[in-house]
Amino acid sequence: MTPSAPALAVTGATGRLGRRVAERLAAAGTPQRLVVRDPARAPELPGVEVVRAEYADGEAARRALDGVKTLFMVSGAEEPGRVEAHRTFVDAAVAAGVSHLVYTSFFGAAPDATFTLARDHWATEEHLAASGLRTTILRDNLYIDFFPLMVGDDGVLRGPAGDGRVAAVTQDDIADAAVAVLSEPEKHENARYDLTGPAALTLREVAATITEVTGRQVTYRDESLNEAYSSRATYGAPAWQVDAWVSTYTAIAAGEFDGVTAAVAELTGHPPTSLAAHLSALNAD
Template structure:
């Protein structure tokens, strides 16, 4: 059985491959698909076959998926282009005879008000139409979305947001990657199965500030702003307008529950509790 993982040079795709190897998969039976193969040279050195594949270039995709049985389709990063890109991969997978696809979607994608959800819903429909057995891994927010930017928060002593008391069921990329590895190795779920994936201990931004304070020893307060005020603050701090708009819209969605879940699908798939917020913060501070 040959398993392919798209986005092999990216943060999540690379971790999925690592988790497959940790779970006993022979690296020679893993195909890593990457737009820039040189960025996955370390995986190739471990015995993983790295093939060139560009979501936007269908001519690269069918050959890249030749001989592949199961595919982890990691959603692309180019917002606004992803629905078409994902469809290219799905059609190539069908042409290549791929028998199972695990697709990384967004938590609560069917009902989410987040703009990100639109393309995920389109891909879900395309998977259904393709007729290839598939499952959706609806990943919640990455804890790294916050822990990756702790330095300015610690320097300012303030975490700004516009999420109010909205809960975020975040988990680490490694948690989500392990779930993807587990699902594609088992491939025993009914086609169309949806896993709502989130951390075991949803938190607010105020709780995040408290944990950062406790773990770092530096007091950090949460200041809740309006969405417009958050946008203006980010732009004043040099954030491009598009990203500032995205941050404000995301916090509005958080306030409405878009990134919260009581599902324990994630911990069930990985066979352990999800990484705690305190542990994730501590790891980020060590790096």
């Protein structure tokens, strides 16, 4: 790479979160390299290089990360081989000479987490800890952005979440927090931040807020486990994916998404966005 090549690389820029981060960095005039699976889908931004590599392709990833010092790694697509792909990419980052990796993990990541995909994040964190890299772990709570999408065509938000609470956070707030870390990574070496919204809500409260702000009548139905699996069987998804969907709700019921933190405000300088404010902004667009 040339001496002027960006020392910062961003993955996932064709997705919701990585694109937000790349756009914010570009707006601030920060040179960056976008490492993506499909360059044709990468955003066209000033001061940006685009290179193709997949997490599971170690050699392509090593080439793509040549010259990079700080790497923003968005967790890969939800699929059975995700952990192994993550490990391959982390090893490629080490081989390429990356010194600091910022990883988007998940709130409550643990080997025995109720939410099955949070176990993948724990395994990735463990590999990062053994890699020798300086790291910053962003443990994102559930996305507020997804709440309206979780409502069925019949206006019912259904799942076995009981009266558990979830401290969901917007993707915009996560992106702001990530950019704050990437702008001064040395201040966040080997730190872990739990990123949440301003309140922990039950799904009944989520449904009531959607109704109040949007005018769409939404109710919450607390399903049994059998009902949850049955209502999702029509999608024809593989068993591991249905398990992930259902365990999102059972993790809420278990209290594993509860607990509001001040991390978003401390990193970004602004308070996290509430569900009502997020919905109001969507309606205004």
